Amino acid sequence: MARKTSLRDFxxxxxxxxxxxxxxxxxxxxxxxxxxGESWLVDLSDGGEIVQSSQLAPVPLTHPWFAGxxxxxxxxxxxxxxSLFRGGPPIAHNANARLLLxxxxxxxxxxxxxSRMLGLKNPDDFTPQSADETMPAWGxxxxxxxxxxxxxxxxxxxxxxxxxxxxxxx
Numbered sequence: 001m002a003r004k005t006s007l008r009d010f011x012x013x014x015x016x017x018x019x020x021x022x023x024x025x026x027x028x029x030x031x032x033x034x035x036x037g038e039s040w041l042v043d044l045s046d047g048g049e050i051v052q053s054s055q056l057a058p059v060p061l062t063h064p065w066f067a068g069x070x071x072x073x074x075x076x077x078x079x080x081x082x083s084l085f086r087g088g089p090p091i092a093h094n095a096n097a098r099l100l101l102x103x104x105x106x107x108x109x110x111x112x113x114x115s116r117m118l119g120l121k122n123p124d125d126f127t128p129q130s131a132d133e134t135m136p137a138w139g140x141x142x143x144x145x146x147x148x149x150x151x152x153x154x155x156x157x158x159x160x161x162x163x164x165x166x167x168x169x170x
Contacts (some may be wrong), residue, residue: 030126032118032151033100035091036083039151040114041121041143046156048104053097053113059168064090066168067113070099077101077111078168085165091115102156110160126151138162 030041031050049072056068056079065084070077079099083091091097096116103110126143129150133140138158143151159165 028123030121030123030153031100032121033098033112033114034116034118035112035114036086036088037115038083038086038088039118039149040082040139041126041151041153042100042102042156044120046102046105046154048101050117051099051101053093053099061170062168063170070111072099072101072111075109077103077109079111079113080165082112082114103160106157106160108160121145136162136164138165 029044031044031047033040033042051072054070054072056070058068059066065081067079067081067084070079077099081091083089091113092115098114098117099111100114101109101111125146129142129144131140132142132152135152136158138155139152141153141155143153145151
């Protein structure tokens with residue numbers, strides 16, 4: 001019988017894995033997230049933290065995909081609705097929505113609003129696919145899981161260098 005784990009225990013475990021990955025310790029792992037019906041993989045070393053979607057302060061004269069500013073333990077983070085940024089539907093602010101803090105490792109307080117977390121993924125369980133040439137450099141890499149589902153691999157460094165992502169003003 002499978003052992004039940006509380007949500008709090010799972011979040012603590014995931015937070016420890018993220019910390020270890022940021023420090024270069026532990027096995028290589030990816031974090032799976034969903035945004036706008038798309039499945040994405042993010043290196044644990046690039047994902048600083050996952051937090052419940054909080055109250056966002058709107059910022060006038062910004063693109064619709066710029067969701068606002070979140071105050072997370074006294075630090076302000078620029079939040080992008082990743083689905084809207086990709087041209088998809090806006091992410092519903094419900095119990096599943098999360099903020100994936102992505103910029104700390106690169107000196108940027110940025111967060112992606114995602115529909116839900118899909119858990120930790122082992123890179124050995126994925127097969128590389130041909131690059132998606134319709135995507136920007138930060139999302140070209142694709143992988144298939146053991147069920148044949150295709151996932152995009154997010155290059156956080158390239159996303160943070162993308163002028164379209166960093167230019168929030170209209």
